[in-house]
Amino acid sequence: MKTFTLKSLIVSLGLAFLAGAATCAIWRAGLIDSLQAAFVVNVTRGDAPLQSPQPWLGLLLIVAISTSAGFFVSRAGARRSFLILGMGFLATAAASLITSRYLKIDILFAPMALGAIGAVFLVQLNRLWLIDTQLTDHVNDTSARTDTGEASLAQSRLTSGLKLLQTILPLEEAVVLELDDLSALVPCARLRTNPSGALEPGRNTVWRRLIQLCDQAVETSEITLAPAGQIDSLESVALPLRHEGRTVGALLLRLRESFDQSDRRLLAAVGGQVARNLQREEARKRKLDGKLPAFVSARTSSHRLHAFDVISGVLTENRFGAQVLSEAADGYAIAYLDGTLGFVNPAMLGAARLNEGEAQQIDLFGLLDRFRSGVFDEPSIAVRRVLQSGEPYERELKFPDRNQTLELRIALATDRNGNGSNGHGSNGNGAGGSPLCFAIRIRDVTLMKEFEQLKSDMISLMSHELRTPLTSINGFAELLVLDDKIPEESREFLQIITNESQRMSRMIDTFLSVTQLQRGDKKEVTKIALRLDEVVREVISTVQPLAKKKRIRLIEQPNSHIPPVAADKSLITQVLTRLLENAIKYSQERTSVTVSTVLEADAVRVVVEDRGYGVPAESIDRIWEKFYRVARDGQEKDEESTGLGLAFVKEVIEQHGGSVAVESEVGRGSKFSFALPRL
Numbered sequence: 119m120k121t122f123t124l125k126s127l128i129v130s131l132g133l134a135f136l137a138g139a140a141t142c143a144i145w146r147a148g149l150i151d152s153l154q155a156a157f158v159v160n161v162t163r164g165d166a167p168l169q170s171p172q173p174w175l176g177l178l179l180i181v182a183i184s185t186s187a188g189f190f191v192s193r194a195g196a197r198r199s200f201l202i203l204g205m206g207f208l209a210t211a212a213a214s215l216i217t218s219r220y221l222k223i224d225i226l227f228a229p230m231a232l233g234a235i236g237a238v239f240l241v242q243l244n245r246l247w248l249i250d251t252q253l254t255d256h257v258n259d260t261s262a263r264t265d266t267g268e269a270s271l272a273q274s275r276l277t278s279g280l281k282l283l284q285t286i287l288p289l290e291e292a293v294v295l296e297l298d299d300l301s302a303l304v305p306c307a308r309l310r311t312n313p314s315g316a317l318e319p320g321r322n323t324v325w326r327r328l329i330q331l332c333d334q335a336v337e338t339s340e341i342t343l344a345p346a347g348q349i350d351s352l353e354s355v356a357l358p359l360r361h362e363g364r365t366v367g368a369l370l371l372r373l374r375e376s377f378d379q380s381d382r383r384l385l386a387a388v389g390g391q392v393a394r395n396l397q398r399e400e401a402r403k404r405k406l407d408g409k410l411p412a413f414v415s416a417r418t419s420s421h422r423l424h425a426f427d428v429i430s431g432v433l434t435e436n437r438f439g440a441q442v443l444s445e446a447a448d449g450y451a452i453a454y455l456d457g458t459l460g461f462v463n464p465a466m467l468g469a470a471r472l473n474e475g476e477a478q479q480i481d482l483f484g485l486l487d488r489f490r491s492g493v494f495d496e497p498s499i500a501v502r503r504v505l506q507s508g509e510p511y512e513r514e515l516k517f518p519d520r521n522q523t524l525e526l527r528i529a530l531a532t533d534r535n536g537n538g539s540n541g542h543g544s545n546g547n548g549a550g551g552s553p554l555c556f557a558i559r560i561r562d563v564t565l566m567k568e569f570e571q572l573k574s575d576m577i578s579l580m581s582h583e584l585r586t587p588l589t590s591i592n593g594f595a596e597l598l599v600l601d602d603k604i605p606e607e608s609r610e611f612l613q614i615i616t617n618e619s620q621r622m623s624r625m626i627d628t629f630l631s632v633t634q635l636q637r638g639d640k641k642e643v644t645k646i647a648l649r650l651d652e653v654v655r656e657v658i659s660t661v662q663p664l665a666k667k668k669r670i671r672l673i674e675q676p677n678s679h680i681p682p683v684a685a686d687k688s689l690i691t692q693v694l695t696r697l698l699e700n701a702i703k704y705s706q707e708r709t710s711v712t713v714s715t716v717l718e719a720d721a722v723r724v725v726v727e728d729r730g731y732g733v734p735a736e737s738i739d740r741i742w743e744k745f746y747r748v749a750r751d752g753q754e755k756d757e758e759s760t761g762l763g764l765a766f767v768k769e770v771i772e773q774h775g776g777s778v779a780v781e782s783e784v785g786r787g788s789k790f791s792f793a794l795p796r797l
């Protein structure tokens with residue numbers, strides 16, 4: 119805080135000059151003659167009288183001394199000036215005695231000293247005034263900034279606090295009372311469970327006795343009890359509302375049953391929260407109108423006190439955030455921008471294998487050092503990257519010795535409101551507000567990795583171990599069907615074996631293609647310039663036999679002006695085949711399925727429209743999910759269905775940067791389509 123400016127120096131000198139001038143006036147009026155006489159050696163009778171300086175010289179001297187004293191104090195401060203001015207004072211007093219005794223000259227010590235004292239006093243008062251005004255402004259600013267709640271919120275917080283109490287206590291009525299300017303308790307919020315039997319404040323003796331009970335609680339700072347029968351039929355409990363040693367009111371609880379002593383601690387804690395809310399409300403109600411410094415104005419003082427209460431309440435509540443993080447299963451640490459650790463939660467201590475004492479000894483780098491591994495061997499590089507780019511740093515760290523995989527994330531927390539506490543601009547990072555601190559997170563992903571491994575093992579098991587025997591079953595069954603020696607009846611069974619084993623291997627294929635695509639195994643995706651109308655034509659001819667079986671007419675709506683798209687031909691062919699097979703599968707016999715190719719602004723869309731069963735509205739958002747199938751009345755038993763077809767379609771199209779869409783109405787038909795960006 120800068121207190122010395124040119125303006126303040128000029129004001130100080132002006133005040134000092136004023137003090138000097140006033141002293142001159144007093145001196146010339148002869149008001150301090152007796153004081154002056156005390157610092158000269160009295161002239162014995164017959165001697166020549168003491169010589170005083172000329173009045174103009176005296177004036178000059180007094181004003182000069184006062185102004186210099188004022189200047190000195192304003193530059194060096196009162197405490198430092200005290201010693202030097204004191205010594206000057208003593209030296210001048212001695213000089214005055216000596217010169218009056220031997221030289222018979224009065225050096226005007228008393229007026230000079232008085233002028234200097236007056237100057238020091240005024241200058242110091244001015245300095246205090248300035249600092250005090252700054253302090254008041256600062257406290258008010260901070261309290262306004264920290265307390266962002268709405269005015270209506272304060273009241274609702276009070277009532278919600280009471281509701282919370284209702285969950286633990288057999289509450290009939292609860293009243294929050296605040297201390298007014300005359301230290302009397304007045305009600306400011308209340309909650310009643312039974313509206314008819316509510317208290318009427320100020321009316322009856324019961325109310326007065328209850329207020330006395332609250333007064334007693336406030337005075338003793340203890341929970342005070344009046345058992346049922348003492349005041350009226352209910353038990354009354356008065357709780358002093360205290361925050362950080364200041365009592366701001368009382369909470370009166372009226373209970374149907376007797377108060378359980380074990381609730382005392384909880385009650386005191388809830389009381390603390392209600393007290394903070396009360397302080398907040400109080401601070402908001404009081405508007406500061408004057409600008410007098412706190413040491414002369416009780417109003418400013420009390421306003422400042424309220425503002426400070428708000429800040430202290432917010433500080434307390436801010437600590438809760440850290441407490442909540444302590445409960446988290448993931449490790450969290452906060453490091454300030456000087457590298458000191460502000461907070462480390464127990465999970466982080468566990469992951470870093472540190473105890474609390476050790477954690478206090480180390481800084482950000484010390485903590486990160488605990489996670490050094492093959493891919494994370496230079497923590498300072500990671501920190502620098504985060505600082506420079508503002509982007510979080512994320513790595514998966516493997517620790518084979520402890521059989522653990524940890525996910526490390528170092529991020530720069532930024533001030534979303536954009537008003538950084540240090541007031542400096544942002545550090546060139548793109549994240550918006552100015553950086554506040556580092557947020558370090560450690561997540562144990564060992565189990566997840568194990569599951570992932572298990573899943574991929576399962577997939578490879580399916581693709582090899584299941585498919586191989588299935589191929590033999592299918593192959594041999596097909597061979598046996600051809601064998602004439604086998605009786606007709608058995609051959610029918612063999613045909614079933616062939617069909618079912620083929621069905622199963624198709625299912626496995628679909629499943630594998632979906633999982634493969636989801637794993638991001640894109641090595642099989644080879645994009646070429648593809649004409650979708652040609653793909654449509656080819657697919658229609660391959661599914662034609664299937665359609666014929668159900669006497670479904672496949673209609674192609676050709677469009678000759680279709681630009682090519684970049685896509686994998688085999689995958690897009692599979693996609694369209696699945697959509698057409700579905701259209702045939704989910705339609706009655708003797709209907710039609712239309713396939714059209716449409717040119718859109720920057721994409722080519724292929725639409726497959728059927729007149730089939732349709733998809734119910736409640737299922738429409740889910741049909742793209744893996745294994746999701748719609749159950750339908752009268753569904754054919756052998757309707758081959760895995761719920762994987764559409765999941766595969768969506769996955770392929772999205773990998774190509776395209777999108778899928780569906781419109782459907784039960785009983786009228788469906789319109790499935792996909793769009794791929796044009797070349």
Ligand code: ADP
Nearest residue numbers: 700701704732741747748759760761762763764
């Ligand atoms: P599957 O066809 O193997 O069950 P899909 O993922 O292809 O799996 O389809 C999911 C569900 O969406 C199906 O069970 C079906 O009920 C519904 N569905 C798909 N296509 C159509 C369509 N053209 N008409 C009506 N319902 C459809």
